[in-house]
Amino acid sequence: MSGQPGNESPGDNAASAAGSSYEVKVPDVGEGVAEVELVSWQVEIGQTIRRREMVAEVMTDKATVEVPSPVDGTIASLGGTVGDVLAVGSVLFVLHVDGAVGTVSPPTPPVVVAPDPPAGVDGRPHTTGETPAADRPALPRTEPSARSASAHHVDRPDRPRSTPAVRRRAREAGVDMRTVVGTGPSGRITHEDLDGYLAAPRSSGSSGGTLRGAGLTKRTEITEQPIIGLRRKIAQRMVHAVSTIPHITYVEEVDVTDLERLRASLNQSVGDSSARLTMLPFLIRAIVNAVPAFPMINAHVLESDDGTDTLTLFAPVHMGIATQTDTGLIVPVLRHVEADTIWTVAKRIAELADATRTGHASAGDLSGSTITISSLGRLGGLVSTPVINKPETTVVGVNKIATRPVWNADVGGFEPRQIMNLSSSFDHRVVDGFDAASFIQAIKASLEQPALLFVDEHPTEGRPS
DSSP: OOOOOSSOOTTSOOEEEETTEEEEEOOOOSTTOOEEEEEEESOOTTOEEOTTOEEEEEEOSSEEEEEEOSSSEEEEEESOOTTOEEETTSEEEEEEOOSOGGGSOOOOOOEEEEEOOOBOGGGOBOOOOSSTTOOOOOOOOOOOOHHHHTTTTOOOSSOOOBOHHHHHHHHHHTOOGGGSOOOSGGGOBOHHHHHHHHHSOOOGGGSOSOOTTSOOOOOOOOOOOOOOHHHHHHHHHHHHHHHHSOEEEEEEEEEOHHHHHHHHHHHHHTTTOSOOOOHHHHHHHHHHHHGGGOTTTSEEEEOOTTSOOEEEEOSSOOEEEEEEETTEEEOOEETTGGGOOHHHHHHHHHHHHHHHHTTOOOGGGGSOOSEEEEEOGGGOOSOOOOOOOTTBSEEEEEEEEEEEEEEETTTTEEEEEEEEEEEEEEETTTOOHHHHHHHHHHHHHHHHSGGGGGOSOOOSSSOOO
């Protein structure tokens, strides 16, 4: 064989052929990316594949990319093991190809399947959420179809084919995908196949667990897992943020009884409408109102090699919302929230959450925040120590709301009040303790007196006493 498929450029999934071998290179996904991490192989050596079938997943700082085969062929060799960091343009895999290269179609470009969040709170990549800590919906338990129920336990010797999302769901559910029959193209396992498998009845011997009341058993399993992919990037960003930013954390309790009463009333006014208000839109409005008096709060610290750092102050507020998803903590961004009503913010949070969880959020949705909120919702605990989302200077941590007895001097006794703690961290290089405390006190005042949230004019100079 000789020659190459046409219409290629350095940014394509370039390949070269020699004899009966066809080399597929690590794709250039743009934006100056020089290397990628190999996240998974979907093929094995000796496996026959067709053009456009997915072969590997690679990860950059911006996205997870599926690399398809550009031609029909048989896998001759693989260019690395899962977890390896490969240079763009190096050989990713080699195919044995029959026929003349001149008859081969141009390579299929890599497919971006889900943006990987730029560094998020706690050093973790960026996502979204209507409620930042909301877990991914449970796997649906639908009735198995006739085609899937009949063959749920058929073992397959070859490696099962499926999309990364399906493999992730199976892994979380503890399902061995070799026991699931795929009905998609080329036997690919689909979400529906996995749903049917999970809904099918199991024999007592296949549960792998111990029935309650049947006695206790000693656990002896020890599992080692490589820290790769998104988890590796989370770890790297965590270490970098903690080791380079001197954190100061300030915790204050806020009485949100009146705010919760207002929120319930506003939600009741819209009935069953999907535009429901959570605590977040009110907190975002309180932050927007407070930052003009504290410009170092809504800012970035940009470091340089010569030690001359730059503090960039932002007038617009681009709010990052740290959200836990099935792939890790991601921080989607709501841009220009200073121009939004609380209803608009609530709607945008819901839309961005849906886009992120379905893999449709763009890279722009997951980068560019100027200040971040970190919330674990009902699991928020009493106090947390959120890590700053570098290069930002501030992260506002939200803890759970709890009903506590509070002394009321006017009535001479205790009364139940709804209390929520804010645990917030600041970059002590540019934010002094007094400014950090004053900023949180300004938020506290707005949340405890909700009418202040809707006052249009706010001071731009001076500090609360």
